[in-house]
Amino acid sequence: DAMVIQNPRYQVTQFGKPVTLSCSQTLNHNVMYWYQQKSSQAPKLLFHYYDKDFNNEADTPDNFQSRRPNTSFCFLDIRSPGLGDAAMYLCATSRDLGGGGGNQPQHFGDGTRLSIL
Amino acid sequence: RKEVEQDPGPFNVPEGATVAFNCTYSNSASQSFFWYRQDCRKEPKLLMSVYSSGNEDGRFTAQLNRASQYISLLIRDSKLSDSATYLCVVNMRGSQGNLIFGKGTKLSVKP
Numbered sequence: 001d002a003m004v005i006q007n008p009r010y011q012v013t014q015f016g017k018p019v020t021l022s023c024s025q026t027l028n029h030n031v032m033y034w035y036q037q038k039s040s041q042a043p044k045l046l047f048h049y050y051d052k053d054f055n056n057e058a059d060t061p062d063n064f065q066s067r068r069p070n071t072s073f074c075f076l077d078i079r080s081p082g083l084g085d086a087a088m089y090l091c092a093t094s095r096d097l098g099g100g101g102g103n104q105p106q107h108f109g110d111g112t113r114l115s116i117l
Numbered sequence: 118r119k120e121v122e123q124d125p126g127p128f129n130v131p132e133g134a135t136v137a138f139n140c141t142y143s144n145s146a147s148q149s150f151f152w153y154r155q156d157c158r159k160e161p162k163l164l165m166s167v168y169s170s171g172n173e174d175g176r177f178t179a180q181l182n183r184a185s186q187y188i189s190l191l192i193r194d195s196k197l198s199d200s201a202t203y204l205c206v207v208n209m210r211g212s213q214g215n216l217i218f219g220k221g222t223k224l225s226v227k228p
Contacts, residue, residue: 042121042204042218043161057215090160104208105151106216108160 003027006091006109013081014117021076021112023091031097032074033106034066035090043090049074050097078114086116120144121219123205129225134195138222140205141187147217149208150181152190154201155221161204164190195226 005024013019023032031050035043047056049068063085065077078085092106123140130136142150150167165172167179167188178191188205202221 040125040220042220045215048215088158104149105163105166108162111160113158 004091004093004107004109006089006112008112009110010113010115012115012117015083016080019078019081019114021078021089021091021114023074023076023109024072025093025107026072027093027095027107028071029093029095029107030071031094032068033092033094034064034074034076035092036085037088037090037111046076081114081116083116086114088113120217121205121207123203123219123222125220126223127225128222129227130195131227132195132197134226135191135193136195136224137192138190138203138205138224139187140189140219140222141185142205142207142217143186144207145183145186147186147207150179150188151206151208151216152177152179152188153204153206153218155204156201161218164203192224195224197226197228200224200226 003026007022031048033048034046036046037043045057046060046064047066063079068074088111090111091109094104094106096104121142128136152164153161154164155161165174165179167181169181171180176193180189202223204221205219207217
């Protein structure tokens with residue numbers, strides 16, 4: 001059974017038209033992450049939530065926002081998508097943050113592939 | 118120097134071959150290490166964590182060398198289904214749990 005679920009798998013939107021990507025988890029993990037991955041590149045962390053605490057990466061454009069209304073759901077909002085935002089968007093979860101010690105692998109959803117017309 | 122570096126490959130090997138990938142990381146404060154596997158146009162999936170003493174999972178062996186700051190992955194008896202990109206992933210101490218991904222090493226196993 002899928003534990004990190006992303007919807008939709010494929011999203012097409014128009015240049016400048018707001019779009020929301022969805023992620024849900026059945027793992028009851030504290031941390032949820034959003035990554036952007038372009039072809040032949042490593043996943044790039046956009047931001048993460050530890051419970052309700054939001055942590056934005058310094059180089060994440062203001063165009064990208066996130067919401068986590070409850071433990072299970074997290075949304076990625078792209079306010080005005082540009083052509084350069086076409087990518088695979090990956091949601092991941094981990095039980096806890098790993099910086100304090102111990103292995104904390106992340107579990108990824110299938111991703112949403114975003115195309116911009 | 119990039120935070121996590123891998124040879125992008127591709128490594129083209131015949132079925133049954135043994136293949137090894139290395140990965141170097143720049144931050145000596147790195148604390149946790151993983152190998153993820155990513156199939157074309159799919160999400161990364163955890164292959165194995167890497168422990169200081171080295172660890173093995175079936176045909177896969179991972180090793181960590183903290184002094185030289187590198188991690189290795191050895192695949193024995195390669196299968197066609199092992200064809201994928203292998204991502205080296207590092208977690209920094211105090212980094213809020215952020216994983217640093219390498220760009221991956223592409224492996225293609227041929228019949």
